[in-house]
Every structure is written in C-alpha cells, then in structure tokens.
Amino acid sequence: MKTWGIEAITQTHVGDAKDFREGVGSFDLVTIMNSMMTYVPVKKDRITIFKNSFDLLRPKGTLIGTVHHQVGSPAKTYYFKLRKMFSFILGEKVGNRNTGFNGFKVPGYYYDKATLIADIKSVGFNHVEVLSLEEYYKSIGKYYNTKKGYNNLIFLARKD
Secondary structure (H helix, E strand, O other), X not given: OHHHOOOOXXXXXXXXXXXXXXXXXOEEEEEEOOOHHHHOOOHHHHHHHHHHHHHHEEEEXXXXXXXXXXXXXXXXXXXXXXXXXXXXXXXXXXHEEEEEXXXXXXXXXXXXXXXXXXXXXXXXOOEEEEEEHHHHXXXXXXXXXXXXXXXXXXXXXXXX
C-alpha cells in the first residue's frame, strides 16, 4: 500500500448501500464496483446510493464504479432500443430488465450513458466522466467486441 501512497484502508462496507451513512465526509474514494448498481432496480434507491456516496466523500474525493450498459450484444441493444420507443409509457423504467446468472434471476437496471451522467450529477457531483468499455478500449488503441462483450459503463465523479 505504501508503494501507491495509501496509508491505510479505512473501511469496507458490505450490506445495503441505501442505508450506509457511517463516516460521512471522511473518505477520499468510494467505489461501486462489480456493476452493483445494476441490481438496484428502483431509481429512488439508485439516487440514494449516489447521494450517500457523495456525502461520504471529502472535498475533492472521487467516486468510481461500473454499471451494465444498454448497448452491447445485438439482442441486448435491440431490446433496450425497443423499450426506449415506448419510453412515453415506461418512463424511468426503460432500463429495467430481469438479470442474473446460472438460472438465478433478479430485477435489475441497465443504464445508458446520458441517464447515468444525469443521475450522478443530480446528487451534487459536477465533474463526471463515463466511458463504455468500447470507448475505453478505443482510447488505448485496442478493439472491444460489443457483439460478445457486456460493454459496461465505467464512471468517475469528483466532489468539489
């Protein structure tokens, strides 16, 4: 850890992120990894988690994470494009979809880039960057096959 200039890891939280308020204003970094936000199907709960993350950070603190993207394999991409056509009925639920693995299904939410940026900014973050895996790979001169990959979104946000 000293090699990276990190003096200590202060806390790891496993549990319901909507309820986590311990250590408000005392962290330099909050991570929401493994596309955890995908498994939060209710918008109000996702916003609460982003707000809690914002509150946990010190000024100039950073939030990083990943979420499932609505654009990826052709079947997934077309599924969400069709749902967007009916957004006048579905409203904020355009990204909702049952997800899971090995036969285990749970309700989830797949973000598009614009909605993710808007949700993160809505809680007070001003500096937000979001890249799909395809965009990230392109930025480092490599190819990412969206037809076979998840094409998750990677997000970074800084608290002023």
